[in-house]
Amino acid sequence: DSGVTQTPKHLITATGQRVTLRCSPRSGDLSVYWYQQSLDQGLQFLIQYYNGEERAKGNILERFSAQQFPDLHSELNLSSLELGDSALYFCASSGSGGGSEQFFGPGTRLTVL
C-alpha cells in the first residue's frame, strides 16, 4: 500500500459527459501528479501540483483540468469525454517539488461508452 488513495476505482460513463477523479496523497506529501495510461499512448504525464500551485504541465488536453486543495487532495476533471479518453488514470505523490521517487495510487479505470 503506497498510502495514496484514489476514488472511484472504476467509472463508466458516456461520451460528452464530465467526470471528476479524486486523489489523496500520502500524509505529508506536498506534490501530486496525474498520469494517464492507455494501450496506445502508454503512460503519459498530465500535470503536477505542488502545495496548491501548478508546477508542471504535460500532455494534458484542454478538456481536462486539475486542482489541488488546501488539504492537499487533488481532483482531475475530465469534460466532453470521448471514447479515446478511456484509460487508467493514476495519481502519484512525493514529498519534494519533483525529482524524487513518486508513490502511485491504485488508479481509476475510466471507460467511456
Place this chain on the structure above:
Amino acid sequence: SQQGEEDPQALSIQEGENATMNCSYKTSINNLQWYRQNSGRGLVHLILIRSNEREKHSGRLRVTLDTSKKSSSLLITASRAADTASYFCATYNDYKLSFGAGTTVTVRA
C-alpha cells in the same frame, strides 16, 4: 510523448535466472528512475539513479546509467515468480517524469 524506450518489449525467463532490460532516452536528464507495475495496478518505485552516478544497487537490482550513450540498464538477479511484472524506466527533467513503453517480464517456475 515518451522519452524512454525499453528493450526488449517482452522477456521470459526461468526462475533463478537473471533478467536484463535496457532503456534509451533522447534528451538530457536530472535522474532516471525504474518502476514496476503488476497487471494494471499502481506503479511501484524501484530505484533512482542521478545523472552523475554510473551504477547503483538495491537488493537484487542493479542499475547502470551511461549519459554519453543516453542509456540505462536494469538487472534483476536470481529472479522469482513474484518478479513477473512490467518494468518502466522514467527520465526526470524540467519537473517532468517521462515514462518509456515498458518491458514485460515473465518468470517461469
